Amino acid sequence: MYFDNPKFIEETAMRLGSKHFELQKQLTTAGKSEQIQIPSPDWKKEFDLLAKTNLNAPAFKGLFRVNRIAASDGYVIVYSALRDNMAIRKLVRTCASDGTTRAVQCLQQDHSLITQQTIEWRLVADSGYYYRGADQIKGVNNLTYAIGGAFKNQTK
Numbered sequence: 001m002y003f004d005n006p007k008f009i010e011e012t013a014m015r016l017g018s019k020h021f022e023l024q025k026q027l028t029t030a031g032k033s034e035q036i037q038i039p040s041p042d043w044k045k046e047f048d049l050l051a052k053t054n055l056n057a058p059a060f061k062g063l064f065r066v067n068r069i070a071a072s073d074g075y076v077i078v079y080s081a082l083r084d085n086m087a088i089r090k091l092v093r094t095c096a097s098d099g100t101t102r103a104v105q106c107l108q109q110d111h112s113l114i115t116q117q118t119i120e121w122r123l124v125a126d127s128g129y130y131y132r133g134a135d136q137i138k139g140v141n142n143l144t145y146a147i148g149g150a151f152k153n154q155t156k
Helices: 005-018
Strands: 021-029 032-038 064-071 074-081 088-096 101-111 115-124 128-137 141-153
Touching: 005 101
Parallel strands: none
Antiparallel strands: 021 032, 021 141, 064 074, 074 088, 088 101, 101 115, 115 128, 128 141
């Protein structure tokens, strides 16, 4: 069994909601940026794309190499795809020495004969997240986009 990313994302969403965090969000596409502030975000909806990354899907059993790397204040676990055709290429979990997950980062790539999609995201508990992507259609168009969010604790 690998790291349960959907559960971590769900627990993070519930914790942020219960602590009344607001979201300062920046959206960038086609070179244009927009900043918005969301006082009471729907965290489950906000993290929906991140929660879809599930290393424990039955099709992935035994298909990730797991490396644990010691750090001065905890450790990092790297899950790397063993096959080139897997959409989830790498997931990195950063943990405190007590095992608490501090951050999760993922790289996903999917391609066909005419398209290629690359997505990278990172969620840092109680701090913020980003989601960056690039969609390429051979000979036609390239689209890049980014979503970034900083969490700010509201005092009530």
